[in-house]
Amino acid sequence: MGVINRTPDSFYDRGATYALDAALASADHAVAAGVDIIDVGGVKAGYGSYVGVDEEIRRTVPFVRELRDRHPEVVISVDTWRAEVGRACAEAGADMINDTWAGADPDLARVAAECGTGLVCSHSGGLAPRTDPHRVRYDDVVADVVAGVCALAERAISLGVRPDGVMIDPTHDFGKNTYHSLELTRRLRELADTGLPVLVAVSNKDFVGETLGAGLTERGDGTLATLVVSAREGARVFRVHDVVAARTALDVVAAVG
Template sequence: MAAGGVLRLRGHGFGRGRHGVMAVINRTPDSFYDQGATYAFGAALEAADAAVLGGADIIDVGGVKAGYGAHVPAAEEIRRTVPFVAELRARHPGVVVSVDTWRAEVARECAEAGADLINDTWAGADPDLARVAAEFDTGLVCSHSGGLAPRTDPHRVAYGDVVADVLATVTELAERAVALGVRPDRVLIDPTHDFGKNTYHSLELTRRIGELAATGWPVLVAVSNKDFIGETLDAPVGERLSGTLAVLAVSAWEGAAVFRVHDAGGARAALDAVAAAGQEAESGGDL
């Protein structure tokens, strides 16, 4: 049933050796990373244009901060995302447009506006989300949050084997999505570093990304500037680029397909280097 490790959207194929760079555009006033730098419509467009110029294949638009914060009604999330998705679709017709939401009603309106991918980071909290993806033939991210409700953080979370727990959850969600009509090559699985996990768990997932890739579902890695990198390196948010690129490189070598990042240009260069090294290894050095 799985897609052989390749995600296919808008004429692109992303997989081992052809890594997809997903650039983050936060239409929120309280993002953990940029603190609202791309909340304004014009600033968000400029950031998206720069990301595409830097090598982004996918633009991921979010209208609600992932962590704690003020309640954002669905109508407000729609206001922040739908017009922007429509403008991206017109402005960059060859780029994959993604929307980061757990709400089916938001996903529906974004799909109608031209979104190609629904990035659900909350593990199917809204069971109708997969049905929207099937109806509009969009892609769907199937993630793992350790049972947490959207916008909540773990407290003393524990797993017997975090990778086994992730594998069970994301493959079940992927199979459900296909059963509801989502094409297998439109499905991504995401271990969802730091969501329902502590730093140890996120590092363990990074070491064992190959086990997720071995399922045949293409793997999304979303680690850019996250807390586990900061805690590992004792680095504040603004000083986590080198750690981010290191985790991206390890994940790419282990078989991940798509990488959600804040610095599209840096990620593109790092991933292209990994791809080139992989080609050389396969060819025995004869490029």
């Protein structure tokens, strides 16, 4: 799953794919590199300027529509917590809604059901969208994540989301500190054992940087190591910035078996 941020203030690319032409060029490159899914987001995950529904739609829908025409074989995912945005993108051709804020808008799962898209069910520890954790605590972070994502998956299926379209994401760093994210990686098999496909989004995240004492541009090797561990522990979808490097590392994991 290759990341395309149609935002001027992304934590990683700092707006490199904010312009539509740049976003499409990046998607073309990712497809050529062997990506299976393109995940587009129109709002920075963390703190930043307010982005309304209409602006988020303006940033995402034209890209989804054009990408659908250019690459009909690629799965298109939209990273949003808003039902209105999810519906607009689905109508433009998106195949999946990546709800990274754990059902903050309860209507988003209904949109996925009504539009026939897949849905990623995530865990944010009860945080509202675009907020950071502060002294967050869990008795057992993995148990909390498993219970939370499974409950969201069961609700989605009960609303009519097709069962083969549901994935779960432990959502590293969202509502979690570095210890929690490392523990989730170490025990990722417990999520895979639920029988639901597991997505991991660890690319260049803060827990990798804090673990290694590495700045934002120095987290590539740590990201690849985390992807390899995640794959060995049962993850099946990998949301990344560097498709070429991730594809190479994961192909080796697959070959080893």
